[in-house]
Amino acid sequence: MLIDISFLNKQLFGVRSIESGALLWRYDVTEIARWRQFPSDPERPGEVRKFIGVWQDELLVALTNHTIIALDIHTGALKRKWRDVPEEKCQNIPFKGYQIVAIPYPEGAVLDSEGGKLVCASGIFYWEIDLYTGALLFEEFSAEFGTPLDKVQYSFAAGRIPVLSGDHLFL
Template structure:
């Protein structure tokens, strides 16, 4: 399906979109017949917005030469559509005493306005004119056009769950998975996914139980439940959630509400794979999911675990293509796909670029 066309070394981070690929190695390089270089020391706060690359440093600079004073970092801005970013200001170097002021900036109108003041906000998600954010314990809804709060949902009302060691813990938000019809889907600790009405804040549905799934380790405390929910992703069809967990695919059908799982053992063993590496996300298109699988070192007679990037067929539940990283390895970087090209950053800071064959 794919042919490796290039390997770029000394790559620290990258982003792809329909138009841009960003290379970060103490400077910028845009692979679009243009090169932008920055002598700034960058942190990990950067995003791409159509024709702009936005990054955070002490002056809050981005590529089209606009600046904000005392910008500390962007807050999950990739979830907020291409016209809006959120950042926190009044940066303080005495970590962890970060700023508690958050601002909105509209890239089209170039309007900046104060959004809200909270001690700690970790997750943001936007659906139409609604902005949802969380401090891990509570979820808040805010209408951007009206500058008004609509509702809040307190996870403490859900009670507590027993962790793998048998200790009782409060539920916390792990991430916003996405939006479906009039709902937002929220991944929580304790192997819990919430479906919350985006207009009212009412809890529509929740998923946690999955009879038959899971191992009996930790005295079975994680058994008969869905896997860790920060591994779920909303399919491109926006009709179901999926998670490639080890040697299984776990799905949640948003139409019927049914959670299910299926063994992929035979499909994996066909290519001498032991399972899929755990991930918080995947690259995908209409037909395939792209992720990392680990090979069975015992069957191969090796003292290390080879890793491969694979194309997993959504319809047949089989692996249609894979590429083995010889002498290299993958940490937690998620594959990215755009313009019929597939990208994977390795643990040795090499960016592998594959082109889809006709």
């Protein structure tokens, strides 16, 4: 099946059959991706940040509230989602005055389709999602890099795109 993924707006996208031109399904991320820049800010409607890729009939999409969703490519049904960092990993990570509770920079994720993983490294954070099991691995390396958390610079902020090659993630 050949498909085309099209934005209807920042909150709504659809999947169309290339052969027939028929709209197969649409998905609205307004509610599932609601977010705030800071806790005191008003809540904003969710938006798509990036289509990451397709893995075993799942469309992987990064959203505004640090969420990644996996949608059934044929029906648009939500199969699973990831957002929260394991509690034991985030208790002692104050970052610029806030606690890290969600995966950082999901739109920087790279799909390792052969290994069945999503991987991301940004600043002093590294995380990966095992797409076979759904398990999230999250690590923070400020002590190893000697970088105070309030001084972290994100490698993707300047528009650099990570490249995954075999067992190496080039930033």
